[in-house]
Amino acid sequence: MDDRDYRRAVAVLRALTTGTGHPVRVPLGPAPADPRAAVAAVAGRSGIRLHRITLGPAWWRVNLGPLLCWTGAPVRPAVLLFRGRCYRRVDPDTGAVQRISAAVAAELGDCAERPVLPVPAGTGAGGLLRRALHGSRAELVRLVLAGALVAAFSLATPLVSGVVFGALVDGAGVSLLSGLTLAYGAASVLASLLGVAANLRVLRLEGILRYDTELPLWDALLRLPARFFTHRGAGEITDIALSMSVTRDNLAGLPVQLVGATFTVLLEFVLLLVVSPVLAALAAALIGLALLALLPLFRVAARRQREALPREFGMITLTNQVLSGIERIHLSAAQRRVFDRWSGRNREAQRSVRRVRWAHALPTVLASMLPMAAQLILYALAVGPASAILTPQRFFTVNAAFGLLFGSATVLFAGAATVVLVLPRMNWVGTVLAAPRERQEAGADPGALRGAIGFRQVSFGYRSDGPALIPDLDLEIAPGEFVAVVGPSGSGKSTLLRLLLGFETPSAGQVRYDGRDLATLDLAAVRRQCGVVLQHSSLLPGTVRENVAGGDGDPAEVQRALRLAGLADEVAGWPMGLETIVAAGTSTVSVGQAQRILLARALVRRPRILLLDEATSALDNRTQQVVVANLAALRVTRLVVAHRLSTVLDADRIVVLDEGRIVQQGTPALLRADTTGPFHRLARRQLLTDPEPDARRYDAVAD
Ligand SMILES: Nc1ncnc2c1ncn2[C@@H]1O[C@H](COP(=O)(O)OP(=O)(O)OP(=O)(O)O)[C@@H](O)[C@H]1O
Numbered sequence: 001m002d003d004r005d006y007r008r009a010v011a012v013l014r015a016l017t018t019g020t021g022h023p024v025r026v027p028l029g030p031a032p033a034d035p036r037a038a039v040a041a042v043a044g045r046s047g048i049r050l051h052r053i054t055l056g057p058a059w060w061r062v063n064l065g066p067l068l069c070w071t072g073a074p075v076r077p078a079v080l081l082f083r084g085r086c087y088r089r090v091d092p093d094t095g096a097v098q099r100i101s102a103a104v105a106a107e108l109g110d111c112a113e114r115p116v117l118p119v120p121a122g123t124g125a126g127g128l129l130r131r132a133l134h135g136s137r138a139e140l141v142r143l144v145l146a147g148a149l150v151a152a153f154s155l156a157t158p159l160v161s162g163v164v165f166g167a168l169v170d171g172a173g174v175s176l177l178s179g180l181t182l183a184y185g186a187a188s189v190l191a192s193l194l195g196v197a198a199n200l201r202v203l204r205l206e207g208i209l210r211y212d213t214e215l216p217l218w219d220a221l222l223r224l225p226a227r228f229f230t231h232r233g234a235g236e237i238t239d240i241a242l243s244m245s246v247t248r249d250n251l252a253g254l255p256v257q258l259v260g261a262t263f264t265v266l267l268e269f270v271l272l273l274v275v276s277p278v279l280a281a282l283a284a285a286l287i288g289l290a291l292l293a294l295l296p297l298f299r300v301a302a303r304r305q306r307e308a309l310p311r312e313f314g315m316i317t318l319t320n321q322v323l324s325g326i327e328r329i330h331l332s333a334a335q336r337r338v339f340d341r342w343s344g345r346n347r348e349a350q351r352s353v354r355r356v357r358w359a360h361a362l363p364t365v366l367a368s369m370l371p372m373a374a375q376l377i378l379y380a381l382a383v384g385p386a387s388a389i390l391t392p393q394r395f396f397t398v399n400a401a402f403g404l405l406f407g408s409a410t411v412l413f414a415g416a417a418t419v420v421l422v423l424p425r426m427n428w429v430g431t432v433l434a435a436p437r438e439r440q441e442a443g444a445d446p447g448a449l450r451g452a453i454g455f456r457q458v459s460f461g462y463r464s465d466g467p468a469l470i471p472d473l474d475l476e477i478a479p480g481e482f483v484a485v486v487g488p489s490g491s492g493k494s495t496l497l498r499l500l501l502g503f504e505t506p507s508a509g510q511v512r513y514d515g516r517d518l519a520t521l522d523l524a525a526v527r528r529q530c531g532v533v534l535q536h537s538s539l540l541p542g543t544v545r546e547n548v549a550g551g552d553g554d555p556a557e558v559q560r561a562l563r564l565a566g567l568a569d570e571v572a573g574w575p576m577g578l579e580t581i582v583a584a585g586t587s588t589v590s591v592g593q594a595q596r597i598l599l600a601r602a603l604v605r606r607p608r609i610l611l612l613d614e615a616t617s618a619l620d621n622r623t624q625q626v627v628v629a630n631l632a633a634l635r636v637t638r639l640v641v642a643h644r645l646s647t648v649l650d651a652d653r654i655v656v657l658d659e660g661r662i663v664q665q666g667t668p669a670l671l672r673a674d675t676t677g678p679f680h681r682l683a684r685r686q687l688l689t690d691p692e693p694d695a696r697r698y699d700a701v702a703d
């Protein structure tokens with residue numbers, strides 16, 4: 001990094017931090033001895049976590065945090081600087097785009113990459129497309145111009161063929177014909193070159209569209225509240241996520257064809273008007289008639305596609321379910337039943353697809369008959385009523401013009417049939433774009449949390465029209481306290497954790513961190529300080545290290561977290577150690593080991609608060625005691641949801657929940673002493689229904 005690079009880096013940091021309350025304060029002097037470290041230090045002082053600084057001889061780039069990527073990594077403020085120029089800074093929470101000052105941009109040169117711009121909630125699929133094409137107006141104009149020129153050159157065909165064939169009929173000399181042939185050849189070559197140029201434009205536009213529609217769609221998906229996904233099948237989500245690329249593949253090459261065909265239709269029509277207004281009127285009438293006949297077919301195709309899509313989603317969801325539950329299917333010997341169900345649904349889905357294909361093919365085939373029909377009508381007119389006005393030259397001109405006009409009209413109709421199929425898919429994309437993001441406005445920085453959490457007069461129900469699941473809850477948990485929540489199935493224990501994490505919003509009351517309402521805080525900053533294992537958390541495909549700490553975790557921290565989770569020794573004994581590949585649904589690790597990897601993941605960032613939902617249910621008693629002792633030594637706040645009552649006897653306080661209400665709370669000793677209380681009843685019931693190996697400890701509870 002030389003002086004100039006250093007000055008650029010600092011200038012960009014300065015521009016990035018303008019208005020953030022942490023402006024960069026360094027003079028633009030000569031580069032220090034270690035400019036890279038100096039830039040990182042400047043960024044650190046300014047509240048920016050520099051993820052990577054990459055510098056090359058002719059280009060350089062500063063990334064603030066990981067970029068949105070296909071693995072679903074969180075979106076952090078991202079600025080891509082390439083060949084030194086920074087387009088804009090994007091605030092990931094508000095979506096606000098901050099332009100970098102013109103002076104900085106001018107100094108920094110040319111930009112070759114574009115940042116991912118979050119789409120504001122409510123933007124439709126059309127809006128996304130318009131946004132994506134916003135900076136490409138010049139490109140679009142060139143595409144249209146190229147299409148117009150290609151169409152203009154194609155006028156040569158009817159004009160030249162009229163003159164040539166007319167002249168041949170009249171017995172004209174060779175010199176005239178060869179001159180015309182040369183001119184025609186030149187026009188054809190030019191038209192072909194322009195066609196190639198237009199296709200190249202489209203390739204570029206498609207590249208831009210790919211980047212500026214797919215990535216913002218993924219970005220929007222990742223920002224949606226968790227409940228958006230709970231009511232939708234995997235098929236629907238997968239299809240929505242892939243819709244943009246499916247759409248792009250379906251429409252590939254279509255823009256060039258449509259632009260060219262539109263201009264050809266218009267220009268050939270003008271030519272016909274000049275040559276023979278009557279035949280021009282005939283052509284217009286034929287196209288009008290074709291349109292009238294095809295419109296109802298387009299409607300049918302659109303309706304069938306709308307009906308077919310949910311079936312397609314259902315099939316993907318069912319296939320996922322079958323493949324992920326293959327062991328359960330074997331255990332219950334349900335292969336035949338599952339196969340019948342799968343093949344029945346598959347038949348239905350295939351039938352829908354066939355109906356869509358037919359509905360798409362029919363207008364396309366009918367439209368392809370149009371040029372021949374038009375030509376036949378022309379021939380009939382030429383030998384019949386129009387023979388007087390159609391001189392040989394006129395006839396050949398009109399004949400070629402008819403061919404081009406109706407050929408292009410066919411292209412337009414076939415294109416429309418494709419677009420009609422794509423639109424319903426785009427409506428599904430619209431549902432993602434229109435859905436409110438998790439939190440629209442940026443909340444206040446919670447700072448380093450002390451660990452006090454609580455619910456103040458919280459009411460909540462998953463359905464706004466039904467009775468509240470949690471009618472009116474008050475619960476305060478002090479920093480460092482270990483509180484266990486127990487209660488019958490469906491009493492709302494997991495829902496408490498979802499409320500604490502901001503996945504659900506209370507209809508009344510406050511969820512509180514350090515006495516502050518979560519609704520006013522920066523959700524991401526709060527979550528970063530919580531170690532969480534939810535009931536259905538599962539491992540990600542990858543290594544143990546990646547599962548615990550992501551791609552760039554400090555190995556020492558990973559080891560520490562594994563030690564706390566009681567797994568370090570076991571992992572050390574595996575041949576691949578931390579690099580052992582694990583994944584949900586595979587048998588490389590046991591359920592208990594998977595639970596401890598998840599626990600290590602929750603612990604690796606040294607959280608102030610631990611929220612655990614059935615996080616140790618598969619551990620044996622000895623391992624469980626080790627883990628509980630390790631967690632106790634951390635002195636962090638713990639809110640633990642557990643079914644196995646033996647796992648909560650070390651808690652500072654046990655809260656018994658029933659139908660969303662606290663029906664009993666106190667120290668384990670107090671609750672055990674109350675032999676008529678809800679905790680005792682719960683323990684007895686559990687002993688009857690679930691006589692597990694550690695029943696002796698239940699006995700201790702139930703006695
Ligand atoms: N996303 C959701 N949408 C609608 N209802 C839900 C949702 N999640 C949970 N519920 C319902 O809310 C109630 C409480 O669920 P919750 O998972 O909080 O109970 P729980 O006490 O943790 O149960 P368990 O001990 O069986 O895990 C249940 O009746 C459940 O069906």
